[in-house]
Amino acid sequence: MAFGIFIHRFDSIYADTPAERYQFPIQYLQRAKACVGDWIVYYEPRKVAGTKGYYAVAKVGRVIADPAVPGMYLALIEPGTYLDFATPVPFADETGPIERGVLNEAGRISGRAQAAVRSLSPADFNRIVAAGLADENPLLPRTDMAAAGHVVREEREPFIFDEARERVSAIVSRVVRDRVFRRIVLRAYDERCAITGLKLINGGGRAEVEAAHIRPVEANGPDIVSNGLALSGTAHWMFDRGLIGLDDDMQIMVSRQANDPDSIRSVINATGRILMPPREADRPHLQFVRWHREHCFKH
Structure with a gap:
């Protein structure tokens, strides 16, 4: 097992779904196999x-030949392990590349930096994940949630770990994942409710x-921004209970089983569609929207 880097771009020509699978040609097969059972970092x-x-x-859970x-080949991601960083990490800072493994003996960036799949040293993994989980401006929790005893989902904990393997324990922690997920979703939606359009502080x-x-x-459901919506408390409650849902065009649907549909429609923003993030890759993915419509929405 070994840490690795998978290069992926949102407009990739490959049949990639970062939270589920990563497609690659045969020249990267052995490198990808080395990552089975271990963690990789996605890089754009x-x-x-x-x-x-x-x-x-x-x-990475498994590597298989692409049947289609x-x-x-496909590197299949172990369900529930994908996590967007709270703070995306640039390739380099004032000291040079954060991934030291791309440097040659002369201290210059080598051709290795172009490899779509490459190994990652524990030290580089540790450095990248530490920077990705750090949050200099964390969103504060709602006071009513804290009062209600829900602080476990929002509590502020320092991300201080000594070794790469200890980083892994942070990555799989539900407390950490909930906090990071909240950060990336609220940032994508500018802290504005996608249903009502209201931004209340x-x-x-x-x-x-x-x-x-x-x-x-x-x-x-993965902790990926395209599987998230920023919602007010009431809108969140209605969405989870299937009283509102989305069609494929992101139009907001109101369930026929709602006991007061007119009141629900009165709080929906004037466009009738959810307000979406400016970055296309951050917008709700159809596979998640359809799953909610088929399994949660009350038709």
């Missing part, structure tokens, strides 16, 4: 406009909006 190249750099981690494309400077999974964690 610097040449991509608005690149996210190192932006997520995931655990001869000569291609309480007297303590806290956003009165929550991060909702479209496909719940309990149903193998």
